[in-house]
Amino acid sequence: MEARPTSLSRHHPQHRPATRGRGALSRSLYGATRKAAGSMDRWLRRVGPGAVAPAEQAPPPEEPPISADLLDLLRHMGVALIRSGETTGRVKDILDELARRYEATEVHFFVLPTGVFVRVQDSRGSAMDLLEADSDTLRLDQIAALYELIDRITSELPPPAEATAALEDILASPQPTPVWRLLTGNVVLTVGLGLMLNPTSTALLGYIVLGLAVQLLIMAADRFRLLYTSLPVLAGAVVTLLSFGFPNALGGGNPSQLLIPSVSSLLPGAMLTNGSIELATGSMIAGASRTIYGFNKLVLLAFGVLVGLQLLGPLPTVSPQAGHGLGWWTPILGVLLIGLGHSRRASAPPRSLGWLLIVLYAAFCGQQLGTQLGGGLLGSFLGGMVAVPVAYLVQRFKDAPPTQVVFLPAFWMLVPGGMSLSGISALVTENDPNGLHILVTAVLTVLAIALGVLVGSGLVTSTREPRLQGMVEDWLGPGTETQRTTGSSEPGSASQSSQ
Incomplete structure (x- = not known):
């Protein structure tokens, strides 16, 4: 009997339908892929158990080390x-x-x-x-x-x-001082500094007018950001226009004497001094940035002075009027006015004026003593050195403000940036090749104040063992509830620790 090839021909590749061939190939590839994936999973579990751990087995998130x-x-x-x-x-x-x-x-x-x-x-x-x-x-x-x-x-x-x-x-607390007190505060501050630098009766009207004008510019700059950015240039130009435009009426023939007291509220004295302290103590980035910022502000003020002079054109020759000296007591009155004016324009807390004046007069006495003994640089050094321990002693008393509150106004009286502005203005306006010594003296003045603050800080406390602090506590008794934990530390030192 002859064999029937029909049944065998169904399994021969030549007689298989095309669709069935593709399906078998797909199933073969799928199976091979699953085997490869299973092998990869087993290998990953061996080399890294947590890499393919199920989501439900993952550890819960840990709390941060600080809230x-x-x-x-x-x-x-x-x-x-x-x-x-x-x-x-x-x-x-x-x-x-x-x-x-x-x-x-x-x-x-x-x-x-x-x-x-x-x-x-x-x-x-x-x-x-x-x-x-x-x-x-x-x-x-x-x-x-x-x-x-x-x-x-x-x-x-x-x-x-x-x-x-x-x-x-x-x-976010609002300004507690009314507008009229801000205006009078800056006027009093300007007059006080003027009495220390140029105590003549012919300049008093100029101090009042220019102090009022500068404070109006400051208040306007607080409302308009663009004006705030250009405030040093604008203030320098306005003060110059008024001083040199009306030299006899406002300055008694000495308009240049009005510049420094008028812009005293814009001088970066504290900025330059803190920058010098930080540079001396190794904080190079902070010290360099503060110092550059302070000198840049001085340059902007000097540029404003130059703009004002350019707007005025050629200046006529003015003969200085014979001003009447107000007496030996004018610097002492000037310190009082500086404290009163700064406390008003900076919104000092109630009952802080007396403590503020104690520190100011102590710094003034140190400055005068150093000036008599060795000149202006020694005076700046002693003024900065004396202010720190006195500020520390003041805050121990009941109802006394923190040290920083009574110490900051001392920068306004020592005026570390005043000579810098006068030196830059002289170089810009007079084209004097020998005027560079004024800038060198200004830089040394800032360094002298900074060094004095550092020495005064070291007298109050140090990182190892208190010195003057121990003596004070021996005299006044141990710290009581009037002694503050942080306010009792001296300002300006980079190596201070909280008390």
Whole structure:
């Protein structure tokens, strides 16, 4: 019997349908892919067990080593301290103390005049956050409230969120001083500085008019940002136009004597001094940025003086009038007016004027003594050195403001930037090749004040063992409730630690 090829022919490749051939090939590729994937999974489990762990077996997220509220408080507190006029080293010391009070030990700070970097580190790694700082300086009442808040945090340890809210209220507080007191405050400040530099009766009217004009420009700049940026140039030009445009009526024939007292509220004396302190203590980035910022502001003021002179054109020759000296007491009265005017225009807290004047007169006496013994540079050194211990002693008394509140106005009296402006103006307007010595003297004056502040800070306390502080406590008794934890530290030192 002959075989039937029909049944065999169905399995022969030549007789298989095309669609079935493609399906078998797909199934073969699918199976090979699954085997390869299974082999890869087994290999990954051997070399890295956590790499392919199921989502349900992943460990829960770990809590950060520091709470978000505390991190927010430290950042905002650092920025507020920068705006209060503290050096970067002092800001770091206060933040370290606050972090330790909240038992946060693995927190590190990098402080610059333009912002604060906060780094948190533990065994799991590290994280960093930052907050930019505004260039505006806080009012004296805000500075006093800030240090009172720091003392409260140190003693009571409120929740960080509550402390941050209190800090925000301080920074957002409205101006407590009415407009008329701001205007009169700057006028009194200008007259006081004028009595120290040029105590003649013929210049009094000029001090009053120019002090009023500059304060009006400052208040207008607070409302218009563009005007704020160009304020140094505009103020220099306006003061020059008024001084040299009416030389006999306002300056008694000496219009150049009006320039420095008129723009005293714009001089970056504290900025230059803090920058010199930071450079001397190794904070190179912070010190260089402050110093460059301060000298740039002086250059802008001098440029404004040049603009005013260019607008006036050729100046007629003016003979100085014979001014009447007001007597030996005029510098002493000038110090009083400086304290009164600065306390008004900077909104000093109530009952702080007397304490502020104590520090001002102490710095003035040190400055006068040094000037009589060795000249202006020694006077600047002794003035800065005396102001720090006296500010420390003042804050020990009941109801006395924090050290920074009574110490900052001393910069206004020592005027570290005044000679710099006069030197730059002389170089710009007179084309004097020998005028460079004025700039050198100005730089040395700033360094002398900074060195005096550093020496005064070392007399009050040091990183190893208190010296003058121990003597003071022996005389006055141990610290009581009137002694502050942070306000008792001396200003200006980069190696200070919170008390």
